[in-house]
Amino acid sequence: xxxxxxxxxxxxxxxxxxxxxxxxxxxxxxxxxxxxxxxxxxxxxxxxxxxxxxxxxxxxxxxxxxxxxxxxxxxxxxxxxxxxxxxxxxxxxxxxxxxxxxxxxxxxxxxxxxxxxxxxxxxxxxxxxxxxxxxxxxxxxxxxxxxxxxxxxxxxxxxxxxxxxxxxxxxxxxxxxxxxxxxxxxxxxxxxxxxxxxxxxxxxxxxxxxxxxxxxxxxxxxxxxxxxxxxxxxxxxxxxxxxxxxxxxxxxxxxxxxxxxxxxxxxxxxxxxxxxxxxxxxxx
Amino acid sequence: xxxxxxxxxxxxxxxxxxxxxxxxxxxxxxxxxxxxxxxxxxxxxxxxxxxxxxxxxxxxxxxxxxxxxxxxxxxxxxxxxxxxxxxxxxxxxxxxxxxxxxxxxxxxxxxxxxxxxxxxxxxxxxxxxxxxxxxxxxxxxxxxxxxxxxxxxxxxxxxxxxxxxxxxxxxxxxxxxxxxxxxxxxxxxxxxxxxxxxxxxxxxxxxxxxxxxxxxxxxxxxxxxxxxxxxxxxxxxxxxxxxxxxxxxxxxxxxxxxxxxxxxxxxxxxxxxxxxxxxxxxxx
Numbered sequence: 001x002x003x004x005x006x007x008x009x010x011x012x013x014x015x016x017x018x019x020x021x022x023x024x025x026x027x028x029x030x031x032x033x034x035x036x037x038x039x040x041x042x043x044x045x046x047x048x049x050x051x052x053x054x055x056x057x058x059x060x061x062x063x064x065x066x067x068x069x070x071x072x073x074x075x076x077x078x079x080x081x082x083x084x085x086x087x088x089x090x091x092x093x094x095x096x097x098x099x100x101x102x103x104x105x106x107x108x109x110x111x112x113x114x115x116x117x118x119x120x121x122x123x124x125x126x127x128x129x130x131x132x133x134x135x136x137x138x139x140x141x142x143x144x145x146x147x148x149x150x151x152x153x154x155x156x157x158x159x160x161x162x163x164x165x166x167x168x169x170x171x172x173x174x175x176x177x178x179x180x181x182x183x184x185x186x187x188x189x190x191x192x193x194x195x196x197x198x199x200x201x202x203x204x205x206x207x208x209x210x211x212x213x214x215x216x217x218x219x220x221x222x223x224x225x226x227x228x229x230x231x232x233x234x235x236x237x238x239x240x241x242x243x244x245x246x247x248x249x250x251x252x253x254x255x256x257x258x259x260x261x262x263x264x265x266x267x268x269x270x271x272x273x274x275x276x277x278x279x280x281x282x283x284x
Numbered sequence: 285x286x287x288x289x290x291x292x293x294x295x296x297x298x299x300x301x302x303x304x305x306x307x308x309x310x311x312x313x314x315x316x317x318x319x320x321x322x323x324x325x326x327x328x329x330x331x332x333x334x335x336x337x338x339x340x341x342x343x344x345x346x347x348x349x350x351x352x353x354x355x356x357x358x359x360x361x362x363x364x365x366x367x368x369x370x371x372x373x374x375x376x377x378x379x380x381x382x383x384x385x386x387x388x389x390x391x392x393x394x395x396x397x398x399x400x401x402x403x404x405x406x407x408x409x410x411x412x413x414x415x416x417x418x419x420x421x422x423x424x425x426x427x428x429x430x431x432x433x434x435x436x437x438x439x440x441x442x443x444x445x446x447x448x449x450x451x452x453x454x455x456x457x458x459x460x461x462x463x464x465x466x467x468x469x470x471x472x473x474x475x476x477x478x479x480x481x482x483x484x485x486x487x488x489x490x491x492x493x494x495x496x497x498x499x500x501x502x503x504x505x506x507x508x509x510x511x512x513x514x515x516x517x518x519x520x521x522x523x524x525x526x527x528x529x530x531x532x533x534x535x536x537x538x539x540x541x542x543x544x545x546x547x548x549x550x551x552x553x554x555x556x557x558x559x560x561x562x563x564x565x566x567x568x
Contacts, residue, residue, distance in 0.1 A: 014326030018300030042298030230514010268555035
């Protein structure tokens, strides 16, 4: 059976994921990458960068909620937050749901991603005008190297895959800078790829975070239909404190809506399959 | 980007999953269905029935472990087990890992599926010779209707999707027969499709199980890369008892290997995302 050009297809490692496309509604080459937006048959809109799926209207809620709420309900009082990448603004929207948060700075290299998201994914950008949010379109490596020490509570690395330019955002050097910028008890969260396809990357992230000086490292996992393997992870590192416990009462009584995240999921997403536990034990 | 005939592709609802194929190693039309086996580039062997993915060597362990161990560690003393479907014998293998189990009867319509599995997936069939295992290649609807009441501890419905012939295996009538055949405290487990794609099916299964007289119904979820959406579920119903708790000490001290399942996963897989909880609340 063939999948023709009426489908968008992403292939990697002998595995392919396809979404049937009604029409391509945007196509541009920014200074950094090829940005496309498709109207799909059953996943709403699809944003791709250099031919790789970034998000769809239908299932992005899982990723964005799981990149933000577990970390924000783990930190005792998250006031200053920095998002690295995250140009589609979906993570930013979730972070701003927390009333404790006083400032969120989003450091994204490519301003065009955010402008395209504002036009084609307005629901993800609905909080961009929040007075607590600010945007810098610069290289995050350099920004983090120059940022003030002990000044941020949570850093979310909402990045593309660790290839090309983005690989530097998964390095011990960059994690060291992030940990320097975090206050004590602060949390660093990296999207950390597929437990099934990318276990070696997960191990490398654990190793690099520990080498960078994190006092504790923990991976959480969740489904993500339109990413390769349909299964994804985020890895949290903490400065000067263990990653045990969270503000469970606050999570149970949260005053904002979520569709995937809840307090039970917060606890559950930390339980890893045996093969993942065994692999990560080797990263110590 | 096109996916040509060097890939196996399964499409449904505007979504496609493809595996790159090295060679097709088996192709037959049994009296019931088209059975094919492919050697894939990165997922080992792939078994399909009527063009739909049944399993791959690489990721079937998740499905088979999650169809069996949560139920078997929930039951206080599972001695008699019936598997409906399950012709590839992967679930059977997991069930037989439990030393408390005295008898497992597998009721599969199509003997050819089991014979093909024995030839091409010998690792799944390694316990088929266990003296506790027996095989009946008959219609499970009729078998269940005639089976002795109060005679089985766990019934596992390891079936294909609820379309065509298999739809009857998701009906209130069939669930009623299963509950009749179960002893008090007995468990019925159905594979229950994708939480993201098939929430209406999940709701229908809950409704039908309750209507059939189950005292409690609970859904668990887990990743399953090569099934549509990459995210799957199983739904448990219990006769004469609630579905609370499990033999946690036994699960923590289990003497057999698993790659996905462990006691923490047992607890975690019961925590459902908010949108699933909301949908299932409507099924009451």
